[in-house]
Amino acid sequence: DGTTTVTAGMVDALVKTHAPLCMKNLHSTLTATGHLKHYGRLQYNLFLKELGLPVEEALVFWRRSFKHITDDKFNKEYRYNIRHGYGLEGRRMNYPAKSCARILTQDQPGPQDSHGCPFRHFSTTNLSSAMAQHYGLSPAEQSEILASVKQGHYHVACTRIFEITHQKQGVKKGQGLDGRGETVTHPNRYFESSWKLAQA
Ligand code: SF4
Structure with missing residues (x-):
């Protein structure tokens, strides 16, 4: 109903129980490798935002998930992009989560991608x-x-x-x-x- 607060710790169970295959795949790649490439992060971040994950919780979630890097690297290279997806950086756009039509036709994934x-x-x-x-x-x-x-x-x-x-x-x-x-x-x-x- 839009009022439930989703926390970083809830993402794993919510995605495993309710998400479509594209998002389950991004989640399991992230969990298994501790990383997602640019378009994968973009697709997953906006999905989680629309699902109701607040930005503070998104930052916790991504920081925990990127388990092979330092806080410093995380803050320098990823924090901005995550906040950008929430409309808190740059042009401050309210980016909608990608529809299937956009996922199917834009930013075609290469062999190393998981989006x-x-x-x-x-x-x-x-x-x-x-x-x-x-x-x-x-x-x-x-x-x-x-x-x-x-x-x-x-x-x-x-x-x-x-x-x-x-x-x-x-x-x-x-x-x-x-x-x-x-x-x-x-x-x-x-x-x-x-x-x-x-x-x-
Ligand atoms: Fe399903 Fe759409 Fe995701 Fe493809 S992009 S797996 S059709 S939800």
Whole structure:
């Protein structure tokens, strides 16, 4: 409802439980390597901002996550960018979190990057292992998702994963994010729908 305060310590559980694959992938890369490259930080920082993580908590979260660097390096190289995403530096713009359309078409990731949309930007092998790792999808469920991806229907694939992983909350095939067939167009809408179902 926009009034819940999200803290740095809550991010891990919230993302693992409610986030779409693009954000789970950024989170697990950050956790595993202690780093994210520029566009990955940009995509994830704005997602966390819109999720309700206040800037002070974002700074705590990123400082903890970048576990291989000194405070000095963090303050010099990353603090500004994180605050910039919150509209507190430079031109002080209120940057919105990136929609799926923007993630799919802008700033195409290279081989070393972890930003982007896994449905569009991962190889079939990497996508399959990501689906198994993050959602425990069965081979049959994975085949269904991969068929949508092959046709270029990335949002359909993402929506179907939402449905499969919310079956316990009563979500059936074709019901989408809102029970009436809404498909995924924004990572934060995916998150909010998942979070709402958990409150019901
Ligand atoms: Fe993220 Fe959108 Fe791709 Fe889903 S379809 S993984 S929300 S960019």
